Amino acid sequence: MKYKFLNFRLRKVVHYSLILCILLIQVIIAIFFYNEFVNEKKLKFIKTQLEDSRALGGLTDNSRKDFMDAQDHLQKYMVTQDNKDLNLYFQSLKKLKTNFDKIGAYENASPRLRNSLAIQKMDTLKVTKLKTLIDSVYQTSLNPPKKIEDKQYEPEKYKNQFEDLKIQTHTYADTIKKKGFMGRLKDAITGKVNVQKESTVVTLTNNKTIDISQVKSEMNNAMKSMDKHYSLEIKKVQLNAAKNQRDNIKFYSNFSKLLVYSNGLIDVYENAIKDFKSELEKEYNKQSSDNNKIRRY
Structure with a gap:
């Protein structure tokens, strides 16, 4: 009877132990499937975002190159006054604007990148304003300041009877x-x-009898007339040069402001995308490490 009772208790322990093992196995299987499907899906999503951030980094690199090209073409135009250099300047800015549009499209689909841009005070620099500035400066370029042309001066011929x-x-x-x-x-x-x-x-x-005093008077009058004439002409040239300089400063300041604004946008995007990429790399490494730990256990 005693052995029978012990046998029953032993069977009961074994029975509950088996049930516990089955439950434990089921939990392990559930954790495994959760890790392989849910966590791997998370890891894959983070990896996709990380690849996108690298592509965005490439766009900012291209933007920086387009900016440098625009700056170079503007400097050449200031020297040569060749419309070819001016057109290349605007082409580089349009490429820059296209890169910003691509980044903006991803920003609309990624709240995370949008938050990074908000931290960089993106509200102070809008891409839409860049297009307005480009159009405005282009219209200004159609009416450049007039060049100062060299004026030919001919001395008055001596009249004699x-x-x-x-x-x-x-x-x-x-x-x-x-x-x-x-x-x-x-x-x-x-x-x-x-x-x-x-x-x-x-x-x-x-x-004809020569009057020396009259000749001297005529020579003095001629010299005074020449001094007055050329003084007025020099003053006109100086005024025209000053006006042309003011027009040039105003004209080229618009181009410079556009480049400064573009450079500000590039800095904002570069910093925001770097932060975005850095956070994704940290999150990816952490998620990958957690997944590997679960597999080992």
Whole structure:
């Protein structure tokens, strides 16, 4: 009877132990399936976001390159005034805007990236404003400041009354003594040749009496007139140069403001995407480590 009772108790312990083992196995299987399906799904989702963040990083790198190209084309345009360089400047900015649009499309689908951008004070810099600035500066570029053209100055010609001059012309010829046959033969042998020379004398006679004081007065008046004329011309050139300089500063300041604004947007996106990528890498490593621990256990 005693053995029978012990046998019953032992069977009961074994029975409950088996039930407990079955439950434990079921829990382990459930944890395994949860880890393999649910946690792996989480890990895969994080990995996809991480790959997207790397692609976004590539877009910011391209944006930085487009920005540098735009800056280079603007500097060339300021030197050459060639519309080809100006068009390349706007093409680079449009590429930059396209990169921002792609990042913005992902931002709309990713609250996490949106939060990172909010931390970077994205509200102060809007991509939509960039397009408005590009259009505005492009319209301004259609009316560049006028160039200062070199002005040709011709001195006033001296006026003279030639009717007061009397011109006389006289021509004089040298006389050569005529030699006999033997004399000419001797000159031919010795190479001595006498050539008749003619001289023309032109004589100019001014019939008008010169008044020295009047000439001096006319010279002084002429010098004063020249000083006044060229002083006014120099002043005009200086005023035109100053106006042109102001117009150039205003004209190119619009281009510079656009580049500064674009650079600010690039900095915002770069910092936000770096933070976004860093958080995803940490989360991915943690989730991967947790999954591996569960597999080992």
